[in-house]
Amino acid sequence: MPEFMDVHRNMVGITADELKAAHEADLAIQGEEGVIFKQAWANPEDGLVYCLSESPSADAVRRIHERTGHPADEIHAVPLAV
Numbered sequence: 656m657p658e659f660m661d662v663h664r665n666m667v668g669i670t671a672d673e674l675k676a677a678h679e680a681d682l683a684i685q686g687e688e689g690v691i692f693k694q695a696w697a698n699p700e701d702g703l704v705y706c707l708s709e710s711p712s713a714d715a716v717r718r719i720h721e722r723t724g725h726p727a728d729e730i731h732a733v734p735l736a737v
Contacts, residue, residue: 656691656709658736659716661727667702674704680723681706688715707733 678695685692690710697704706727710716713730720727 656711658733659708659710659713660731660733661706661708661716661720662729662731663704663706663720663725664728665702666697666704666725667699669697669699669702669704677704677723677725678706680725681719684722685719688719690715690719692719 674695674697678692681690681692685708688710690708693707693709695704695706704725706716706720708716713732716730717727
C-alpha cells in the first residue's frame, strides 16, 4: 500500500499529550478509509506536525484528518524509502 507524509502547520505549542490525542483520534476511525497511521512527530516551537501513514490515497488521509478536527495542510506521497 502507498505511504504518505502529511504536514500540519500552525500548531505552535502542541504538547505531547495533544499530539497523542490527535493521533489516537485518527487511529480510532482509520479503518473506515483503509488508512493505517504509523507515526506522528511534532515541533512545538515552529508548529509543524508530521504524520506517516499507509493509505489507498491521499484523499483518504485527508478525509480522516478532517473528520478528527486537524486537517492536513499538505499530503505528500512517499514512493521511495530506505
